[in-house]
Amino acid sequence: MTAYLLKRIIIAALTLVLASMVVFAVMEILPGDPARLMLGLNASADQIEMLRNQMGLNTPLVLRYLHWAGGLLSLDFGRSYTYSVPVIELVRERIAVSLPLALIALALSTIIAVPVGVFSASRQGRAGDTLAMGAAQLGVAVPNFWFALMLIYLFAVWLHLVPAGGFPGWGAGIWTALKSLLLPAIALALPQAAILARVARSALIEVLNEDYIRTARAKGLPYRAVLWRHALRNAMIPVLTILGLQFAFLLAGTIIIENVFYLPGLGRLIFQAITQRDLIVVESIVMLLVTAVILINLLVDFSYAIVDPRLRGRQ
Amino acid sequence: MKLWKTILAAAVLSLAAATSAFAARTDLTLGIVLEPPHLDPTAGAAAAIGEVTYANVFEGLTRIDDNGQVQPGLAENWTVSDDGKVYTFKLHSGVKFHDGSAFSADDVKFSLDRARAKDSLNPQKQLFAHITDVTAVDPATVKVTLDGPQGSFLYDMGQVAAVIVAKGSADGNKDKPIGTGPFKLDHWAKGSEITLVKNPDYWGTPAALDKATFRIVPDAAAAVPALLSGDIQAFANMPAQDALAQLQSDPRFSVVIGSTEGETILSINNKKPPFDKLAVRQALASAIDRSAIIAAASNGLGKPIGSHFSPGDAGYVDLTGVYPHDLAKAKEYLKEAGLENGFSATIKLPPVPYARDGGQVIQSQLKEIGVNLQIIPVEWAEWLSQVFTNKDYDLTIVSHVEPNDIDIYSRPGYYFQYDNPKFNDVIEELGTTVDKDKRLKLLGVAQKILAHDVPAVYLFELPKIGVWDAKLQGMWTNWPIEADDLTKVKWTD
Numbered sequence: 001m002t003a004y005l006l007k008r009i010i011i012a013a014l015t016l017v018l019a020s021m022v023v024f025a026v027m028e029i030l031p032g033d034p035a036r037l038m039l040g041l042n043a044s045a046d047q048i049e050m051l052r053n054q055m056g057l058n059t060p061l062v063l064r065y066l067h068w069a070g071g072l073l074s075l076d077f078g079r080s081y082t083y084s085v086p087v088i089e090l091v092r093e094r095i096a097v098s099l100p101l102a103l104i105a106l107a108l109s110t111i112i113a114v115p116v117g118v119f120s121a122s123r124q125g126r127a128g129d130t131l132a133m134g135a136a137q138l139g140v141a142v143p144n145f146w147f148a149l150m151l152i153y154l155f156a157v158w159l160h161l162v163p164a165g166g167f168p169g170w171g172a173g174i175w176t177a178l179k180s181l182l183l184p185a186i187a188l189a190l191p192q193a194a195i196l197a198r199v200a201r202s203a204l205i206e207v208l209n210e211d212y213i214r215t216a217r218a219k220g221l222p223y224r225a226v227l228w229r230h231a232l233r234n235a236m237i238p239v240l241t242i243l244g245l246q247f248a249f250l251l252a253g254t255i256i257i258e259n260v261f262y263l264p265g266l267g268r269l270i271f272q273a274i275t276q277r278d279l280i281v282v283e284s285i286v287m288l289l290v291t292a293v294i295l296i297n298l299l300v301d302f303s304y305a306i307v308d309p310r311l312r313g314r315q
Numbered sequence: 316m317k318l319w320k321t322i323l324a325a326a327v328l329s330l331a332a333a334t335s336a337f338a339a340r341t342d343l344t345l346g347i348v349l350e351p352p353h354l355d356p357t358a359g360a361a362a363a364i365g366e367v368t369y370a371n372v373f374e375g376l377t378r379i380d381d382n383g384q385v386q387p388g389l390a391e392n393w394t395v396s397d398d399g400k401v402y403t404f405k406l407h408s409g410v411k412f413h414d415g416s417a418f419s420a421d422d423v424k425f426s427l428d429r430a431r432a433k434d435s436l437n438p439q440k441q442l443f444a445h446i447t448d449v450t451a452v453d454p455a456t457v458k459v460t461l462d463g464p465q466g467s468f469l470y471d472m473g474q475v476a477a478v479i480v481a482k483g484s485a486d487g488n489k490d491k492p493i494g495t496g497p498f499k500l501d502h503w504a505k506g507s508e509i510t511l512v513k514n515p516d517y518w519g520t521p522a523a524l525d526k527a528t529f530r531i532v533p534d535a536a537a538a539v540p541a542l543l544s545g546d547i548q549a550f551a552n553m554p555a556q557d558a559l560a561q562l563q564s565d566p567r568f569s570v571v572i573g574s575t576e577g578e579t580i581l582s583i584n585n586k587k588p589p590f591d592k593l594a595v596r597q598a599l600a601s602a603i604d605r606s607a608i609i610a611a612a613s614n615g616l617g618k619p620i621g622s623h624f625s626p627g628d629a630g631y632v633d634l635t636g637v638y639p640h641d642l643a644k645a646k647e648y649l650k651e652a653g654l655e656n657g658f659s660a661t662i663k664l665p666p667v668p669y670a671r672d673g674g675q676v677i678q679s680q681l682k683e684i685g686v687n688l689q690i691i692p693v694e695w696a697e698w699l700s701q702v703f704t705n706k707d708y709d710l711t712i713v714s715h716v717e718p719n720d721i722d723i724y725s726r727p728g729y730y731f732q733y734d735n736p737k738f739n740d741v742i743e744e745l746g747t748t749v750d751k752d753k754r755l756k757l758l759g760v761a762q763k764i765l766a767h768d769v770p771a772v773y774l775f776e777l778p779k780i781g782v783w784d785a786k787l788q789g790m791w792t793n794w795p796i797e798a799d800d801l802t803k804v805k806w807t808d
Contacts, residue, residue, distance in 0.1 A: 032696025036704060038352065040360020040438045042717065051436055082352035083505065084489050093505055149536060156544040164544040165537055166530055167507055259534040262541075264506025268533070272506075275666075276352060277696045 008301075012294045019290045020072070020283075024065050027279045033057075034081045034277040055081055068283065077284040082276050087284045090269060097167055098266040101181050101188070102250035106243065108189035109196055114232075114239070116193075117200025122227055124205055133201070139194025148187035148260045155183060165261040184261045188254060192246050199242050203235035210234075236307045244300035248293045252285075340806040341525040343787070345799060346532040346547040348554050350506065353489035356475045357430060360438035362716065362797040365475035366551070367509055367529050369798035372413075373478035373494035376404055376423065376457075377469050383576075383628060383718070383795030385469045389418070389479055389495060390457075399464025399749045404457045410518040412481045413492075413499040420451035426479045427459065439476035464749045467719060474718070475796060497522040497802050507531060511801075523789075523805035542568065542782065549783035549790060551799045559614060562782055569785045572616055573793040574627035577714035577777030579617065579669055581677060584708055585770050586732035589654060596769035598648035600638035602684045603677060609775045612673035617775030622762035623721050625776055627793060630755035634766035634773075645684045657685020660709040664690060665698040670712040673774065677712070703730045714777045718796055721761050722746075724770055733770035 035051040036043070052058050059067075071078055077087035116136070120129040156164035162179050170177050207213065208231050216226045255267035266285065273281035351363035356373060370378060378388035390404035410418035429435060431443035445468070448460040461468065471477060484493035492500050497519065498511035508530040513522050530547055532538050535554040541547040542562070553559070563570045581599070589595045605619045618626045621634030638644075649655055664674040671692065678688045688710070693701065702708040708730075715723065724733050725742040738761065745757045766773070779794045789803035 030696070031700050032694065033700050033704070034696075036699045037696055038359050038361075038438075039436065041703065041715075042439050042441055043360065043436075044440065047436055047440060050434060084353060090505060145536070149540065152537070152540045152544075156546070157540050160544065164540045164546045165532070166541075166546065167504075169504055169507070260537050262507075262530065262532045262534065262537055264504065264531075268506060272350070275694060275696065 008298065012298070015294060016287070016290060020069055020287055021065070023283050023286045023290075024068065027283055028061060030274075030277070032277045034279065037277055038082065068280070072284070072287060077288075078280040080273075080278055080281045082273075082278045082281075087281050090281065091266070091285060091288065094264060094266045094269050096170060097181075097263055098251055098254070100178075101185055101254070101263070101265065102247060104178075104181060104185040105188040105192065105250050106247055108185055109193040109246065110243065112189065112193040113196035114200055116197040117204060117239075118227065118232060120197070120201040121204035121208060121231075122223075129201075133198065136194040136197045139190050140198075142191070144187055144191050145256050145260050147190060148183070148257055151183045151187055152260070165263070167263050180261075180263075184254075184257050184263060187257055187260075188250060192250070196239065196242055196246070200235065200239050203238045204231055207231045207235045233307055237304055240300055240303050240307070244296050248289075248296055251292060252289050339808055341523065342527070343524050343549060343801070343804065343806075344508075344528045344530055344547050346538055346541060346550045346553075347529050347799075348531075348533060348535075348552075350531045351509075354492040354500065354503070354509075355480075355488035356478055357426075357437050357480060357485075358489060365797050366799050367511075368492060368494070368496075369475050369478070369796065370496060370800040370802055371498040371511055371527070372492050372496045372500060373480070374496050375473050375478045377473035379470070379473045379718075379796050379798075381791045381793055381795070381800075383793070385473055388473060389423070393469075395749075400461050402459045402461070402468065403452075404459070406455045406457065407518055408455055410495050411516050412484065412495055413514060414481075414484055415516075416481055416483060418479070418481070418495055419454040420457045421454075422479055422481050423457045424449045424451045425482045425485075426477075429480075429485065430477065437476055439474060442471040442474060442477055463747050466745060466748050466754050470719070475798065498524075498527060501526070520802070522802055524801060527801050527804075529799075549781075549787055551779070551781055551790065552794070553780045553782040557614075559780065559782075567785055569781075569783055569787070571781040571783075571790070571792050573779040573781060573791070574618065574625060575716060575777045575779045575794040576625050576628075576718040576720075576796070577716040577794075578620060578623050578625065578720075579612070579673070579712065579714040579774045579777050580623065581772040581774060582702075582708075582711045582713060582731060583769070583771050584706060584710070584730075584732055585734075586706075587709060589652060589658060590660075590709065592652045593768065594648045594652035595654065596772075597638060598645045598652070598684060599681065599686070600769050600772050601641050601645035601648060602681055602686070603772055603774075604640040604680055605635065605774060607680070608673050608676045611676045612669040613775060613778055616778040616780065617669075618778070619775050620773045622766040622773055623715070623724065623771070624758070624762045625718075627776075627795075628719070630758040630762075632759045632762050634762060637766045638769070642683055649684060649686075655685075657687065659687045659689065661691050662688045662710040662712070663693050663698065663702055663708050664712055665693060665695055667714070669714060669777065673712050706730050706732055712774075716777070716797065721758065721765070724765060731770050735764065735768060735770070738764045738768075 035048045039047055039051060068078060079086055080090060083090060116132050120132045123129045152164050155161045162183055167180050168176050213226060213231060216230055252266045254265060255271050258265040258268045270282060270285055347363060347366060349363045351367055352359055352361050354364060354368055356364050356368055375388050376390040377385050380386050389407055391407050393402055393404045395402055406420060412418055427443060427446060427449045430437040431446050445461045445465050446459060447462050450458045452458050480488060481493060497514050497517040499514045501510040501512040503509045508528050511527045513525045532541055538550060538554055539558045562568050583590050583596060585591060609615055609617045609619060619635045621637055624631050662674055664670045674690055678690060681688055702711050722742045723729055724731060725739040741757055741761045745754060748754050748757060781790055783790055786807050788805055788807055791800055
């Protein structure tokens with residue numbers, strides 16, 4: 001077990017180093033000069049050169065990489081070129097939106113998907129199953145920005161229950177802040193739930209065909225007990241895998257929904273930083289996300305062991 | 316007990332509703348598309364900086380009004396020496412910066428000297444290039460000496476990058492802007508909104524609004540429901556053009572189409588063959604049908620232009636008829652250039668709707684005379700480095716939003732790669748001409764040279780599409796400079 005853990009940690013560290021090189025290289029290859037972007041069309045070449053020096057853009061590439069990577073090791077993520085505040089401050093503000101949003105969406109998606117999956121699997125091939133899976137198909141197919149706009153028109157423009165967008169900050173009160181995350185969370189959760197429900201259904205169907213399920217039924221266990229206690233638990237592994245992937249996506253891949261609801265989330269920060277060539281912000285945030293994804297994957301691995309005791313002994 | 320509480324609550328609520336019905340609202344939430352990178356107009360070129368801060372937070376010696384006219388700002392009045400070289404500004408008294416420090420002639424000297432210094436990073440440093448000396452005569456008088464008479468000096472001192480800052484706070488203005496204006500920064504939730512509040516110590520007419528919030532709405536589709544739900548009450552320039560008809564027919568909103576200083580042009584790399592031949596450029600100009608481009612790229616709202624000049628400005632000459640849309644003529648021009656079989660070229664399009672939509676129309680229009688354009692979409696950062704800095708392009712579409720910028724065609728090394736000594740002479744003369752009529756005449760000459768020589772094909776003037784609550788008054792109709800001046804904005808009932 002220790003050897004396994006050690007191996008995992010070494011692999012994770014190597015992945016991080018490699019990712020940092022790739023991220024840095026890609027951002028450097030991108031055409032565009034942050035200094036010119038800041039000073040605009042009328043600035044002279046001398047001024048651009050002066051600003052480049054100030055921002056440290058004229059130091060050799062390798063030195064800049066080492067400086068940046070060294071900073072990351074000591075948890076110093078550098079300063080944003082455009083906002084001229086520490087990157088970590090920007091991230092902290094955005095995480096305060098993105099993390100709760102991702103968690104709410106994930107919870108919603110699970111609450112919807114698992115019962116639907118169980119319902120469908122236990123009625124495989126019957127009308128209820130067809131209907132549920134048809135709805136799931138629709139959920140996957142509907143573009144989420146369109147769905148988001150429909151939600152806005154219904155709940156914000158027509159019913160005036162929630163704001164059409166924006167985020168007032170947690171300082172405005174927990175309920176006010178939560179209210180502004182509600183629609184985006186629903187818009188994000190629906191397609192994720194649709195995917196998850198389909199995964200849960202097929203995993204469950206597979207398990208339900210196993211011999212031990214027949215044995216459990218044969219020894220007289222009621223169908224419900226078999227379904228919820230034995231089958232579902234065994235079908236959780238693919239569901240958890242998908243959940244882990246979805247969480248990583250929900251943290252930073254939600255730029256479209258963030259735009260529609262004009263939420264100050266991580267996705268928009270990255271997008272904005274790329275267009276403004278705020279290289280250091282992009283590089284540092286991508287590295288944070290890489291770290292987060294690696295950690296989530298580790299967590300998912302551990303959760304396998306929790307749902308499937310057989311995995312605890314292995315390796 | 317519970318019942319009493321309910322009744323009491325209902326009474327309080329109805330009372331609150333009643334009082335709010337009597338007093339006009341004093342808060343406003345405006346939508347803006349792009350977030351400013353920071354809030355210091357003397358350190359960044361992003362238009363959004365000026366949108367939020369100009370006239371609201373920061374003020375200059377002079378100021379530009381809604382019609383593009385120069386008005387007194389921090390300077391109450393001024394005199395100009397007979398040779399046009401020395402401007403003496405008399406400053407308002409009792410002016411305070413937002414941090415409580417007093418404003419005086421020393422701040423003006425500091426600001427102008429800082430902007431023109433050798434290590435200045437002012438994005439419009441050229442505005443200050445002719446200043447040779449700034450002297451604080453007494454706390455309320457500043458003398459500015461120029462190297463020669465400057466026709467647009469008073470206008471330039473009213474521009475966004477020429478605002479007056481204080482020595483003690485200048486370096487912190489990016490994050491905590493300290494100006495002299497009627498509003499001061501309350502807080503900036505990055506990525507979300509910037510809130511300004513009324514400055515109680517303002518030296519001039521106080522603002523009617525107590526609070527103004529600029530909320531960043533990057534998505535055009537989100538802008539409409541934001542207005543409809545009442546979350547946002549004004550867009551100085553609305554991005555959602557498709558929804559315009561819907562908003563126009565809604566009595567709750569005012570839709571005000573104004574002009575800007577944005578000449579939208581098909582820029583040509585004048586040194587790159589075959590565009591170095593006049594006949595080729597004439598062929599492009601004749602093959603292009605402005606009305607189709609305006610319909611596609613600005614919902615039919617842009618005004619056609621025939622030269623690099625805003626139709627709203629004094630001195631404008633209508634030159635849209637110099638090269639009328641005429642395919643036969645265009646083919647003749649190509650033949651004259653020895654390219655009767657046409658040629659291929661690229662067009663680099665920045666990520667703005669007018670360029671991406673307009674580019675497709677131009678591609679199909681030029682195809683009719685055998686000119687095959689390959690569209691290359693680029694980001695702004697790429698556009699700036701490839702097109703603007705390295706001049707690695709054939710054609711591009713861009714809107715030049717700087718006011719009074721016809722002189723860019725005389726700038727050496729500018730990305731048009733256009734060099735016409737005759738034009739340069741006119742611009743040089745214009746620079747030192749102060750007499751108004753003479754200036755307008757020279758501007759006319761300059762416009763005509765460009766219209767005939769086609770260093771770029773002139774398409775249309777970018778419109779400003781203002782949409783706001785019908786009860787709101789005092790928003791700017793036009794954008795002579797990109798500013799959302801809120802000093803006269805108020806709610807009516």
